[in-house]
Every structure is written in C-alpha cells, then in structure tokens.
Amino acid sequence: MTGGVTDEERLARAALTRVVEPGDEQSGRWLRQHGAVEVMARLTAPVFPGETLPGAGERRIEGHRRRAVEARPERDLETVAAIGGRFLCPGDPQWPSQLDDLGDARPIGLWLRGAPDLRTWALRSVSVVGARACTPYGAHVAATLGSGLAERGWVVVSGAAYGVDGAAHRGALAAGGATVAVLACGVDVAYPRSHAELIGRIAEQGLLIGELPPGSHPTRSRFVLRNRVIAALTRGTVVVEAEYRSGSLVTARAAQRLGRCTMGVPGPVTSGLSAGVHELLRGEAVLVTDADEVVELVGDIGELAPERRGPVLPRDLLGPAEAHVLEALPAKGALDGRDVARRAGITTDEALGRLYELHSLGFVERQGDRWQLVPGPIHPSNSRRGGA
C-alpha cells in the first residue's frame, strides 16, 4: 500500500485498464459508485449481477467480462516495473489531482515510465501540440517554444507524435529540460516506431505516461481520448500548427472546457496548416508568439505560481530523493545538473528530474543551465536547518 491506495485497489484498477477504453464515462460512474474492487468482483462473478452495473448493453458487457476474467494485472505491473515503470492511481501522492477535473472521464489510473514525480511536474507544465505533417515553420516554432519553456523552468507536455509533438519534446530535451509524453498506447510500446529513440530519451530524462496497459497499441479513438489527458494535466495548451478539424483542436477545446489557458501560434493565412489555429484564435484562444508570452499567461492563472509565493509545501514534507538533491545545492552560488548529480551521487537525469520538482515547488531557481537555492527564508521551514 502506497498513500491511500490499497494493493487490492491498485490491482483492480490496473486490471480495469485492460477492460474498458480510456475516457469511458459509464465505467467512471461505476467506479465512483462502487469502487474499483467491487466493479472487478461483479465483472468477474460467475453469474453476472447485470442490474448492479447499469447501462452496459448485453453484447458490450460480454466483452468487459471476458477481458476482466483474462486480465493479469500482477503480470502487467511486473512488465512495467521491469522497464522502470509503475502504475499510479487516484489517491497516490504522485497522482496529479487536476485530472479529477475530467469527472467520470478521469483516467482509471496512469501507467508511467520515468523517475520524476508527475504531480509536481504537472504543477508547472504546458502542452505544446500540433500537426503531425507540420511545415518546417511549425517544427521550428515548436522546437523554439519547447526549449524556451524548458529554459524558463516549465515542463513541456506533448504526445510524442511526428511533427509538432516531436519537435516540442526535442526542444525541451535539447535545453536540458523536462518533458512528458502522454501516449495513446502502452508505455512499453514505441509509437510511432521511428520515434523509438526519442521516446527512450523521454523515459530517461522525463516521463512517459498513458492510460493503456503494457503492450497496447494506439487506435484512432485512443489518440482522440489521449488528448483530454494532455489538456487536463497542464496549465495551458499551445497549438502550433493545425488544419481545420484536427486532433490538436480537440485538445485545445478540451483545455478550454476545463478552464485551462488555450493559446495558438499564428502563421501565414496562406497556409492550410495554420487555418485551424487561426479559427481557434478567432474564438477564445490567445495569440502567442514566444515562450515568454506563454509563461505570462499560464503563470498568472490558478493558485499555484510557486515562484511568486515561495515553496508550496514545507521542506520537511519533501520526499527523501528531493530532500537529498536539495542538500546537494550550496548555500550560495549555482551548479549545473551534472555537478549537482556528482555531489548527490546520482545520475544527471535523476538529478535534473528532482531539480525540476524542487523548482515546481519553489525551492530552487534556474539560471540558464545552472540551479541555485531560492534566496532567503521564503517559507517558515525553508531554511538549511529546517525540517525533521
């Protein structure tokens, strides 16, 4: 048991990711009313108590029952653990609670690969999405935004697809920054195939997350439903290039409905790949031209803008890994990620992951490639001697 989640609950939720498709609101209602363990018990009962899980058509529920009986959640958890992954549930300390805004369409759980704390990273995250078949202009803008956001201490979230997604992730990685790929397949599946190396780098330097159990492959509807997770997870969504009726506009509109900041980068009106963005900008979305303008918008909203308020939690509530990295920073002056890693005796990727978390929580500042403690006792227990 971790946090408030029992092993039984975790196994039931892991199993349910094999039973129902992402975003299914009917099973969301079942989970809310009966809990995951009870829902699995009913689905796997020798005689199905149909009336107790209302709304499942007979043929559909047969598929649910077959997949529930066949599910091997222990094996899935082992498979993912073997590649450095885990399965997060609502109630886990690392669960990003902004996903609760999705209501009954909230993910049942998140399969995850990579060391960083998703909840902390999501506090200062922006999604950058756009066309797969983007123009060189779109790729350039996405990469520039990705690195600009990373340099300003923001986590870049995208979908690991060709085009804008890939360019945004690569921009963040190139700046030594933090990036999260939300997948429409298992976190052990490299899709698209030719992004295998990029996805591998994100797993090492950032986070891969998804709703589907290991081995799952993407489908058209899984791509569409994945977009709601990107929208809900982040403080805002920037669309770089998108045709009319494209998937990126689905993400942007989902972000709008969830009250997240929706932004668009304009392009030539002669380009069909900017037409969808311009349509968006003629509505509620805000026109942005660089990372500063994005940060100005997402930094303003919500109650969590740590750099203005100091740390959002006391130092003695930090996990041991974060506290260890914080100790490795000198009282005065700045160090780059490699030096912090050396002083803490951990890998550079691990150090950078923790530094981004500490940055999200307001304990450290970033100056170019270097990191330093936020000066002064901003928070009662934010001193070198504070804490337990």
Place this chain on the structure above:
Amino acid sequence: MTGGVTDEERLARAALTRVVEPGDEQSGRWLRQHGAVEVMARLTAPVFPGETLPGAGERRIEGHRRRAVEARPERDLETVAAIGGRFLCPGDPQWPSQLDDLGDARPIGLWLRGAPDLRTWALRSVSVVGARACTPYGAHVAATLGSGLAERGWVVVSGAAYGVDGAAHRGALAAGGATVAVLACGVDVAYPRSHAELIGRIAEQGLLIGELPPGSHPTRSRFVLRNRVIAALTRGTVVVEAEYRSGSLVTARAAQRLGRCTMGVPGPVTSGLSAGVHELLRGEAVLVTDADEVVELVGDIGELAPERRGPVLPRDLLGPAEAHVLEALPAKGALDGRDVARRAGITTDEALGRLYELHSLGFVERQGDRWQLVPGPIHPSNSRRGGA
C-alpha cells in the same frame, strides 16, 4: 453655394487648409466657436485681435497670419478643378459625416479628385493598411483582400504608399472595384513618385482625397495625421503587415478609439513584419484571414448595412447621375459595367462609380463582374415607377 455651404465659407476653409496643419485641434476649436469666415477675417486683420483666438503662441500666430494673407483659395480651387477635382466642406451633401467623430481634429475640408460620391462610398468602406517594406506574403495578402473586398461590393481605402497600400489599391482596381486613396499631400501631387500611374488610375476609377491644398508635399507628421482620416472614414481597418511602432498601428489604434472595427492578418511569428500585427491581435483587434471574415465584422456594426435592410434612402432622393445609371439597368438580369455605361451613354469608370454608390445605398447587387437591380420592392419608393 452647394448644400448648406456658402461660397464665402468654402473659400475661407480652402484658405485655412494653407494656414494650419491637418489635425490641429486648436484651430478646430476656433472654427467651432467662430466659424471659418470669422477666423480668416481675424487672421488677416491689419491689427490682430490676439485675445479672440486664444492659445496661439506669438511666433506661431505670425506664421498663421502670414500664410492667411498669402493664401489664394480661388486659385487653389481652380487648380484642382482643372484636374477634375473639388473641395468638400462639412455640410456638403457629399461630406462623410463619420469624420465628425474626430471632434476638433476633424478635417477643415477635403480636397478631392474623382467623380464618385465620397459620402456614399464611405458607407461601405474598409481600410487596408500596412508596411511599406512589406514581404511578398504581405503584398499577396493585401492584393487578395483588396480584390476580395471589391468583389463583395466594399470600397477599399488606403494611403497609396509602397507595399501593402499599393497592393490593396491594385487588388481592388484589378477586380474592377472601388478604391479611395487618402493622401498626405495635395491631390495633384504623385507621391511616391513611382506610384504616379497607380495614383492616376485611382483618380479615374476611384477617389483621391486629402486635407492639403494643391502642390503640398508630404511630411512625416502629415503621414501620421493622415492616418486618422483613414481610420475615421471607414467602417473598419485591417492591418496586413506592420513592425512594432509602425504607422499602420497608429491607424489601427485610431480606429479602435473611434469605435471602428480593428482587424489584423497574422503571419509567421518569425517575421518582424508581423510582430506589430500580432501585438495588436493580443489586444482588442480581431484576427482575420480573408475578405469574408472582414465583411462579416464590418457588415455587422452600425446602423447601415444596406444589403440587409434595402435602400437607405428613397429612389426620388437619388442625384440625377445615379438615377440615370439606375434607369440603365434592366428590370431583369445583370449587366457588366461596360454594358451599363453603353446604355447610359457614359464612360465605364463613371458607370462603375455610380454603380458602387447605388450598391452602397442598397439599390443594386453585384454578381461577380455584373450588376443587377435588387429584386422586389424592398422600399416603398424603390419601384421602376417610383420617384418624382
């Protein structure tokens, strides 16, 4: 005397365009308080009654008095008449009353070259402005907007400058449409020199207007002050390409202050020539990508959208030239401008000018290159037999 304007008043106002610079609010107050004739009388009096025209510093008023004494308004009116021009005053039937929104900065009068009725044309006009040193993209967009607006029966207003202005005028002319150039010099001066042919074509097929008497040359401040006339005259202003702090942004902000619709065409964020437009679009301005979107915006505002309400004045109030062209249209079917001209026994340019006026007033419709009567008795006196 034409309309409510006496010959004395017209001469005084024509003379005053040699005395004070465009947009001077102090002389605007004098005119409002004493009338043009009295202001000229005081400025040319042998002993200047200084206290009666308050606010003119001593050195400045000496210049005013010298220019007032030297002014030869009859000669200026003759010069302009010789090239097919005239001088419009507030109170003239063709005076565009929306210029009154400029308050004390309202033009003293407008020197004008070309046959069409400025007041009627201005009812359905949009300005298209932007950078002189525009990119090929900006020129393409301006020309496309110019012809698209003209094809939809809108009058394209701009400043006859290099770049976006010239492209917008040319687009309108190429579509056989109506266009107005607002000049920062005399209507007999071709500026810029290499636009002499374009300016000549506008004088024949459209209208050249300006606040400065014949022979006047543009200055930096005259360009800036000219922009307020473009903004006030039209229902909305579209900025195509503009750098930070450019003159086009001055026009756009003037339009905004006057409650006109302000629009911008986006471009690549990597282009400095779109940076000013993007700044505008991050404020109050509306993003537009084509002529349809412009027409949708400017067609909605104000009380004058003739195509939705039918004619704005009864047929028997039309001038003889307009009535003559209206009679030349068949009861059924459409004709192009040349055929209308042949039937009316006038030149094609003259016929198109009148057709645009009739279009603004809701009597005729345009279908591509062809013109036809608005079907049905939309207005009590809009019948073939109506009128005096």
